[in-house]
Amino acid sequence: MEQMKLLAEWKYTPAKVHRGYARQYLSVDLGKKDGVFTCETHPVSDEMIEKFTGGRGFGLRILWDKVTPSSKWNDAENAIIISGGPVCGITQYPGTGKTYSVFLSPLTDQTYNSNAGGYFGPFLKASGFDAFSVSGKAERDVVIYIDGDEGAVRVYEWAPENRNSYFVTEALHDHFSENEDDKRNISVVSSGEAAEHSWWGAMNFSFYDPRRRVARLKQAGRGGGGTVLRDKKIIALVVKKRDFSGKENDPADLASLQKIGAKLHLEIRQNDDTQSLMRKVGTAHLNLVMNDYDLLPVNNFKFGRSEDIHNIDPDAYEKLFTQGYADGCWYGCSMACAKAVDGYEIATGPDKGKKVTVDGPEYETAASLGSNVGIFDPLWTIETNYYADHYALDTISLGTGLAFVCECYELGLINKEHTNGLELKFGAKDDLLELIHRMMDGKDEFAAAVGKGIRKMKEIFSEKYGADRSVMERIGMEGQGLEVSQYRCQESVAQWGGYFLTLKGPQHDEAWVIFMDMVNKQLPTFEDKAEALFYFPNFRLWFSLAGICKLPWNDVEPSDNRIRYRGIEAAKVPEHVQNYLDIYTAVTGKPLSKEEMILQSERVYNYERVFNLRMGKGTREWHNIPDRALGPVFPDEWNVRADYFDGRLREAGIAPEGLPVEEKIVKLLEYRRKEWEKLVDAVYKRRGWNANGVPTLETLKRLGIDFPEVVEVVKPHQ
Amino acid sequence: MKFLKPLLDKCVMCGACMSACSKAWAKKDDPEMSRISVKNVTGLPDIRVCDQCGGCIAVCPTMALQRDKNGVVQIDRQKCTSCLICVGFCPSASMFFHADTDSPFKCVACGICVKACPEGALSVVEQKKEG
Amino acid sequence: MITVNGREIEWRQGMTIQNVLDECGYTYRMIAVWVDGTPYRREHFAATVVPDGSEVQALHMISGG
Numbered sequence: 001m002e003q004m005k006l007l008a009e010w011k012y013t014p015a016k017v018h019r020g021y022a023r024q025y026l027s028v029d030l031g032k033k034d035g036v037f038t039c040e041t042h043p044v045s046d047e048m049i050e051k052f053t054g055g056r057g058f059g060l061r062i063l064w065d066k067v068t069p070s071s072k073w074n075d076a077e078n079a080i081i082i083s084g085g086p087v088c089g090i091t092q093y094p095g096t097g098k099t100y101s102v103f104l105s106p107l108t109d110q111t112y113n114s115n116a117g118g119y120f121g122p123f124l125k126a127s128g129f130d131a132f133s134v135s136g137k138a139e140r141d142v143v144i145y146i147d148g149d150e151g152a153v154r155v156y157e158w159a160p161e162n163r164n165s166y167f168v169t170e171a172l173h174d175h176f177s178e179n180e181d182d183k184r185n186i187s188v189v190s191s192g193e194a195a196e197h198s199w200w201g202a203m204n205f206s207f208y209d210p211r212r213r214v215a216r217l218k219q220a221g222r223g224g225g226g227t228v229l230r231d232k233k234i235i236a237l238v239v240k241k242r243d244f245s246g247k248e249n250d251p252a253d254l255a256s257l258q259k260i261g262a263k264l265h266l267e268i269r270q271n272d273d274t275q276s277l278m279r280k281v282g283t284a285h286l287n288l289v290m291n292d293y294d295l296l297p298v299n300n301f302k303f304g305r306s307e308d309i310h311n312i313d314p315d316a317y318e319k320l321f322t323q324g325y326a327d328g329c330w331y332g333c334s335m336a337c338a339k340a341v342d343g344y345e346i347a348t349g350p351d352k353g354k355k356v357t358v359d360g361p362e363y364e365t366a367a368s369l370g371s372n373v374g375i376f377d378p379l380w381t382i383e384t385n386y387y388a389d390h391y392a393l394d395t396i397s398l399g400t401g402l403a404f405v406c407e408c409y410e411l412g413l414i415n416k417e418h419t420n421g422l423e424l425k426f427g428a429k430d431d432l433l434e435l436i437h438r439m440m441d442g443k444d445e446f447a448a449a450v451g452k453g454i455r456k457m458k459e460i461f462s463e464k465y466g467a468d469r470s471v472m473e474r475i476g477m478e479g480q481g482l483e484v485s486q487y488r489c490q491e492s493v494a495q496w497g498g499y500f501l502t503l504k505g506p507q508h509d510e511a512w513v514i515f516m517d518m519v520n521k522q523l524p525t526f527e528d529k530a531e532a533l534f535y536f537p538n539f540r541l542w543f544s545l546a547g548i549c550k551l552p553w554n555d556v557e558p559s560d561n562r563i564r565y566r567g568i569e570a571a572k573v574p575e576h577v578q579n580y581l582d583i584y585t586a587v588t589g590k591p592l593s594k595e596e597m598i599l600q601s602e603r604v605y606n607y608e609r610v611f612n613l614r615m616g617k618g619t620r621e622w623h624n625i626p627d628r629a630l631g632p633v634f635p636d637e638w639n640v641r642a643d644y645f646d647g648r649l650r651e652a653g654i655a656p657e658g659l660p661v662e663e664k665i666v667k668l669l670e671y672r673r674k675e676w677e678k679l680v681d682a683v684y685k686r687r688g689w690n691a692n693g694v695p696t697l698e699t700l701k702r703l704g705i706d707f708p709e710v711v712e713v714v715k716p717h718q
Numbered sequence: 719m720k721f722l723k724p725l726l727d728k729c730v731m732c733g734a735c736m737s738a739c740s741k742a743w744a745k746k747d748d749p750e751m752s753r754i755s756v757k758n759v760t761g762l763p764d765i766r767v768c769d770q771c772g773g774c775i776a777v778c779p780t781m782a783l784q785r786d787k788n789g790v791v792q793i794d795r796q797k798c799t800s801c802l803i804c805v806g807f808c809p810s811a812s813m814f815f816h817a818d819t820d821s822p823f824k825c826v827a828c829g830i831c832v833k834a835c836p837e838g839a840l841s842v843v844e845q846k847k848e849g
Numbered sequence: 850m851i852t853v854n855g856r857e858i859e860w861r862q863g864m865t866i867q868n869v870l871d872e873c874g875y876t877y878r879m880i881a882v883w884v885d886g887t888p889y890r891r892e893h894f895a896a897t898v899v900p901d902g903s904e905v906q907a908l909h910m911i912s913g914g
């Protein structure tokens with residue numbers, strides 16, 4: 001391995017974690033390409049805990065002080081802040097190793113927060129830090145290493161022959177370990193070469209798999225965190241913590257934690273095989289279901305199902321995923337959804353011929369680098385999944401972005417000359433893979449343009465290639481600059497909001513209410529939809545404060561859940577919600593009710609909204625929604641479900657008889673835009689925001705976040 | 719492979735085995751810390767004790783569960799992170815846990831309870847491995 | 850006629866819960882079914898007959914990503 005040159009070193013006394021908090025965070029600054037490195041530890045106050053809880057809350061709070069309203073994502077002062085939360089790092093309950101990374105995003109020009117598993121979060125906390133902020137820019141590529149036992153932070157200069165994730169991760173697990181057993185005491189956060197050009201740069205968080213004897217990668221994929229990492233000339237962040245016992249959080253009541261955890265393990269063992277099949281197929285079990293309900297994105301979200309679905313259904317993937325391994329991404333996760341394909345021989349590109357372990361694909365990747373680009377070939381998906389992780393490109397943005405490119409190509413908005421010889425139609429396996437390879441070094445002008453994301457692509461394609469901007473605006477599936485994730489929200493008014501009335505962009509971690517709305521019909525009025533779009537984003541945000549994974553919440557349910565509870569109550573899986581309240585109390589010693597849980601989230605939800613306002617976004621005009629997300633745009637989309645859409649027109653009080661399909665499309669979209677505005681009004685009101693989407697002073701006061709700097713931002717908008 | 723074999727119809731539910739086990743392994747006379755569990759269920763003994771089936775081995779994230787030379791499944795405490803997945807996945811519910819111990823615990827066929835049992839209801843059996 | 854999640858569908862003599870789900874295209878695994886307020890487990894779907902005029906609720910648990 002190339003020499004690592006020690007540039008700076010600081011010693012610290014690792015704080016003892018008590019009741020889930022170390023009460024300290026680490027701030028490393030790499031200077032302004034001048035080699036001036038600083039390293040400071042800061043206390044975490046009672047107020048910070050009370051108002052921000054942890055995880056994403058801490059990340060936002062710390063970032064607020066690092067940047068100004070005029071800061072750009074590639075300014076030195078932009079920071080990446082990684083934080084888990086008070087529950088992060090327990091081992092007894094499934095899904096408790098999650099961390100959030102907060103930073104200013106190149107795609108959205110406001111804050112982004114990205115979720116990842118792996119061992120970094122728990123090890124970071126056990127090393128004595130509730131959060132780790134890294135800002136500034138180095139002159140030459142560096143690795144920042146935290147040794148949580150020694151109490152040392154070191155910056156090394158390192159110029160590896162290969163800057164891509166699998167290579168970097170494996171090399172660093174090797175370098176910092178004394179032997180095979182020691183490798184699992186390390187976690188690496190890395191990105192890849194593509195992140196040096198594309199704004200879709202992902203961050204990979206590692207954990208070492210002792211059975212497979214390889215480092216596995218979980219992605220903090222979205223928002224361009226990897227792009228920021230590489231902009232700072234950071235090759236990797238590494239943390240090492242030995243002898244993890246599962247008691248590092250010094251919980252107030254270990255006995256309760258153990259009881260609740262053991263209960264969930266048993267529940268998963270008994271029910272997973274007849275419920276979500278997470279242990280067998282991971283989230284890829286959703287492919288078939290989504291297809292059956294017209295929710296699977298096919299050809300840039302034009303269609304919701306395909307007759308080729310059986311090539312990529314759970315049976316197809318079960319054959320490819322190695323069965324029977326302990327596939328949790330943190331200790332104690334019996335949901336074990338981190339499936340992998342072992343011994344896969346790479347067919348293309350720089351790693352051609354290598355036999356590798358490919359992490360995933362998860363549902364998002366199976367659909368984005370699959371049905372959404374018109375490809376129903378698991379092996380193609382696995383190959384592109386590997387390279388996307390390795391080069392470090394967010395597979396969701398990549399897939400949705402490529403789907404946009406394919407449709408532009410098929411519509412003749414761009415051509416083979418613009419693409420430098422690639423015929424980028426839907427289903428073009430070879431050419432799409434070639435485009436991804438070209439995105440690695442960014443030298444190809446077209447590939448570099450694609451990597452900037454859909455919002456920028458619309459600008460570039462219209463300016464450079466004369467592509468029709470208005471058509472691209474209709475079909476480009478992005479919101480606030482972020483590409484849409486892999487569910488078709490068209491037929492669920494509530495999910496329009498679930499995607500396009502979010503804080504950070506159309507990522508489904510705020511709300512997934514499609515079944516509740518579209519199938520169960522549990523949200524008939526706008527007030528009902530608004531209530532769901534108030535409750536679920538706040539409920540789900542809580543996981544990002546505590547350090548918890550959402551899957552064990554509702555991808556498994558107790559056998560008696562639907563006997564004891566009805567309707568929406570059953571959908572909330574009350575027993576599991578109670579588990580989380582009990583776990584929070586068992587760790588922190590503080591009581592927590594369902595109402596207080598939502599309050600903790602509401603504080604951070606509104607603080608993030610104000611932060612985005614501070615960065616020049618965060619008002620109604622930025623909550624854009626493209627036509628494709630609201631309904632059919634072209635006749636083929638209407639005609640494939642003509643009766644269904646005619647029915648929708650009738651419901652809207654418009655008679656379809658005698659109308660040409662183009663006119664029907666226009667009329668339905670017109671109607672749905674009006675419905676959208678009504679939804680926006682209802683949701684803003686329920687959230688305690690004014691009609692422009694700005695939190696009112698009353699809301700801020702009620703939540704106790706009416707700090708002077710927050711009030712200063714919202715006052716002009718009241 | 720060695721394992722502890724209980725005979726239900728000889729058990730009188732006196733608790734001597736649990737006492738002997740917990741005193742030996744946890745230095746405390748406490749049935750909660752015993753690696754054999756004997757409960758009175760409607761007047762009949764419900765005995766849970768590891769039969770070395772190995773069902774827990776595959777689910778452990780750190781490979782802390784391995785068979786020793788006698789085929790007995792042992793817990794490597796250094797590797798164990800006390801996640802308790804083995805507890806939830808044990809086919810015979812014979813992996814136990816307690817807040818006072820660093821990791822879950824199970825029968826390792828040591829034979830101490832065999833000597834303690836007044837009714838001869840327990841024995842350590844040697845079974846040839848299949849195949 | 851029976852209603853499923855508020856929507857009217859044709860009833861047939863001997864129609865079971867499974868038939869109802871198949872006709873609606875409800876193939877999702879985590880569905881909770883109530884017929885006139887009585888809950889039924891998945892293993893009983895194929896054997897439970899739905900009477901004419903019933904109100905069926907086929908609630909899909911949230912799941913999703």
